[in-house]
Amino acid sequence: MIGGIIIKTIKDIFKIGNGPSSSHTMAPKRAALEFLRRYPNLSYVKVYLYGSLALTGKGHLTDYIIKETFKDIKCDIIFDSLKEVKHPNTMEFYGYDSKAQEYYMEAISIGGGDVIFDGKNKIEEEIYKENSFKEIRDYCVNHNIDLAEYVDSYENVDEYLNLVLKVMLESIDRGLKKEGYLPGPLNIKRKAMDLYPKAKSSDIKRKKAISYAYAVSEENASGGVIVTAPTCGASGVLPAVLKVSLDTKKYKRKDIINGLKVAALIGNLIRTNASISGAVAGCQAEVGSACCMAAAFLAYINKSDIDIIQRSAEIALEHHLGLTCDPVKGYVQIPCIERNAVASLRAMDAYMLASELLAKDAKISFDHICKTMLDTGKDLAIGYRETSKGGLALDYKD
Structure with a gap:
């Protein structure tokens, strides 16, 4: 457990920014900006990237975004995959001013674009008092409100979510209109533009979901503006649904x-x-969580009761348990893009299945499956946690 209580606004789940990775692109940018804020008179910066950041940083444009953030300040990036660190997404910043005075900052990317600085979580105002689905459910039942009204009782997010909706739809629209190849050595042709005409003429909405998921995921892989949901690598699932x-x-x-x-x-x-970081718990934490969110979304807008919403989310996450994060050559392309499309379909299936079952018969709760997902993630070998050292990344041959 990273937080232990929901102290953050739900707006932090939906961050607007450039892909291809929330943990390896957005978070390093935030860390570099924080280092600049602390020490504005730097003339030279040296950044050490460890663990997953060192192993897949090139494919995620980590070094590029850090150098872009420091702009005219001379910056060297050192990829050190051998040093043992407590967290796989650890960065160390060393800065020097014109008098050779040294400054230091440690930053850890914990997933979804969030960063811990110098081993400490940023102190934030406590927003939500309940820290489990059971507690939230009990609160809703006792106050005769639904889950959206529960959020409203703690914070006003309508204006921001309208912006999120706008950006999500724009990322789909852009992705459907672009052709050519994705950046990087894999030579992957964009597919959304080819998929959409067939889907548009069909009455099968699942075909449209596939084209929409591809559109957003291809935008993300190209460094376009998307919404983390909950991460960049899983940003195509919820918008598609x-x-x-x-x-x-x-x-x-x-x-x-x-x-x-x-x-x-x-x-x-x-x-x-649990975790939404592939480097901590594999792709079950990213695409699995996205599928879970999309299934809950579907259940809610179809006026399902709170127990059907819970079961939809639980089913979606349960059947992603053990999913590995093994991006080929460190790029958020194979298997990530196709996986977003598959997860959008799984979200529909999870909601459909939950709506056909008796919620009171459920043996596994949402809280239970969250714990299991984290435990499973800890058991995954390091090669399957965003290091490109196992699975597809290891077996792929040009």
Whole structure:
């Protein structure tokens, strides 16, 4: 457990920024900006990247984004995959001013673009008092409110979520219109533009979901502006399910915004009680969590009760347990893009299955599956936790 209680706004689950990675691109940028804020008179910076950052940083543009952030300040990046560190996404910043005075800062990317500085969580105002789904459910039942109203009782996020919705839809629109190849050595052709015409002429909404997931994921892989949901690498799942829902014209904008509240709440619980970082717990923590959020979103906008929402989320996460994070050559492309599309379909299936089952018969709770996911992630060999040292990344041959 990283936080132990939900102290953060749910807005932090939906960060708007450039891909391809929340932990390896967004977080290093935030860390570099913080180092600049602390020490504005630097003339030279040396940054050490360890663990997963060292092993997959090139493919995630980690060195590029750090140098871009420091702009005209001379900056050297050292990739050190051999040093043993407590957290796989550890960075060390050494800075020097014109008098050769040395400054130091440690930064740890903990997933979803969040950063711990010098071993300490940023002190934030406590927002949510409940730190498990059971506690939230009890609160909702006792106060006769639903999950979106629960969020409303603690914070006003409607304006921000309207912006999130706008950016999600824009990332789909851009991705559907672009052709060519994704950056990097894998020579992967963009597919969303080819997939969409077939999907558009079909009555099968699942085909549209595939094209939408590809559109966002390809934008992310190209460094485009997307929304973490809960991470960059899993950013195509929820927007795909959301857009398919909008296409039916069955739902009002308010329904979608409230659905995003529920999705973010679920993501917040996973971040607090487990992990949303591939380097910590594998892809089950990223795409698995995204699928979980999307399933809860679907259940809510279809007016399911709180137990069906819980079961939808639980089923979605349960059947991603053990999913490895093994990006080929360290790029968020293979298997990441295709996996986003598959997870969007799984989210629909999880909701459908949950709606057909008796929620009271469920033996596994959402809180239980979060703990199991974290335990499973800890048991995964390091080669399957965003190091490109195992699985597809190891077996792939050009």
